[in-house]
Amino acid sequence: MKSSIPSFCCRCSSGLRSTATRSRRYASTSAPPPSASPKSRWLGLAVVSAAAAGAGAYIRSQSPSSGTLNQETFTKYSLVSREPVSATSSLFTLRPRYHSDGNYEVYEDAWRIGVWSVMFKQPQLQIGRDYTPLPTTAATSLSVDEENEGYLRFFIRKDPFGEVSRYLHSLEVGADIEMRGPQIECVIPEETQEILFIAGGTGIAPALQAGYSLLNRTTKENRPRIHILWASRLKADCVGGESDTAKALVPSRSWFSGWLGSSQSSASNPPAVAAVSQSQNSSLVVRELEALKSQYPGQITVDYYLDEENRFIGKNDLSKFIKSTDPTEDPQKRKLILVSGPEGFISYMAGPKVWAQGQELQGPLQGMIKELDLKDWAVWKL
Template identity: 60%
Template sequence: MKPRIRSPGFFLQDAHFTRSLVGPQRQHATSCPPSAQLSPASPVSRQWLRLTLVTITAAGVGGYIKWTQDAKAGSTTLNPVRFTSYELVSREPVSTTGSLFTIKPPKSDGSNLAIYEEAWNTGIWSVMFKQPQLQIGRDYTPLPPTSDTEGDVCLRFFIRKDPFGEVSRYLHSLKIGARIEVRGPRIECEIPLETETVIFVAGGTGIAPALQAGHTLLRRTNQVNKPRIHILWANRQRQDCVGGRNESTDAAAEVRPSWLSRIFGSKPDRSYALTKVGDTVESSLIVREIETLKAQYPEQVTVQYFVDEESSFIGKRSIWDCTKSAESSSSGKGNRNLILVSGPEGFIGYMAGPKIWAQGMELQGPLQGIIKELDLQNWAVWKL
């Protein structure tokens, strides 16, 4: 998730987002030698010129009229420039603080499927939700589609209710069937085709882009290439990841101050024992999403769960062990390896250093935190 964006007037003033949509403008200059210059136009050439200008003008006017008609009619096609109206289909609780939202266009003409597919093939992407009363927005990351997602026209989101978050509180207050204005897609991070291994360090709702990364990466599996993803998921409470089990021993879960403890100076509560969840406990919705991904791509997905209240935290050893395991199973073809970090700002800063704002843009900033201290070679790091 990204911080909410407040802009004068309306959303299109977001410089970073506008630049990502438009991109650098290219200017082309042409010249020709004197011998190639045109002679004065004949009556026939002037007639063709007028006909060409009329045709171009008519096409432009027709396109503009269609665009304005679509805007007035409320187009149901997801658009990166203007907001599109979606409908809230369901809201299922994941924990006491988070819910799984499902939205869909009020009518489906199939136009969104190609937009979704291109985004899924590219990498990690998000859409912006609008809070209409305050005229602010926040980016949220869709979860991968499921087999029963109504023809894949629906989008699903894991959203935590932040007591200080205007957008998340607004979304949690909506009734089923309410209209929600969304805009996108916005590509947050491309996953290159040659990527072989992704280590995803996720905090809280940062698991959503981790599932996205797994969905994009693992779809490239074939008889020759079998990419892998290792997910390290940290939560404050067990209820956020109930049913999640570590496949390896708990030795990698370091009993040390968490990133929250480092920031606020408190000590970890060592009174909790590492909880072993029994078979009779129903797994949370997000854990079931993870298990589905693991079942679909056996031996290509590994997950480790860390819970603050159980004094198990992601530390240097956890990340180091994942990198060494990935390198030992690498094909040796020089494919790129990625470490992606997603979660609250404090979590990202502790793991890889904070992102920075400069000239109206959010930039990666220098690599810092515990990942820098590991001094890893041949691993690219990206903060989401």
């Protein structure tokens, strides 16, 4: 059964074009069955929930104040700071140019639903790109007043071929940035109890969002879990990160080399990220992950993989979570695999998304994940 979530226009009256690679509409990763399966019905309900919640957020966003983030027009934000994370990535902190009390509800609705993004505009070329806000955690440097003022933070890599990312990295503090949203990228249904999130590079930002949204549902009776596998090319992005589970086997090549059709030997395997000295300063994203782990002990695990050290995500790393299903567990407690990162990473892990009739769809499940016995796991490509 094909299903979709709210699709927001990628063009405005000024002719803005989108260079974003994130999905606008989604389809099931399997072919449509003659009758809806329980998994299909589950995803369908998620879509309906997203549509209703998205409509509610839109209505509330139509405040007389021009500072309220909304899906139809671009709202001006100011660049408060740009903090380098590595040689190629930075943490951007923005606040609305004009104060609006409406932003609180707009943000909260989006956080509650699942994974969401906003579109940044590059005004000279009239193109846009979607970026994922980072959630507020114990490691966040934002004050209560800054949160109330509607501050948002973004982990953005400077792509040498990316017009929008290069534009953002060229801006001075205090510059205006226009953005539109929120756009719901993936609904996390209420009955979800476990997420396996496979992240490549800046795909860790949606992973943080998914963890924040899922774990905020924790009660005495409900303790959902999320397992994050984060693959990075640069050590600076994940310095200080220590893997939580047993050392994984090293596959014969990385997703990057596999996508390009070349191979990379893993005969020599330097110490993994877990061996990084704790005396070193942890990267910003690692601090965010550790803050979530401290807030929700026993409910989140993180494993780090680093191209620089020939440590890559392999099939055994995925199967150890998928095969850990408790036979006594309630079958109504759903399990979800999310994949986020560069196009090549997503294709290598789960197969490429496809375009049909002007929409970007999930496409058939392929790649490494298809080789696993998924049982009751659903798969979603971000």
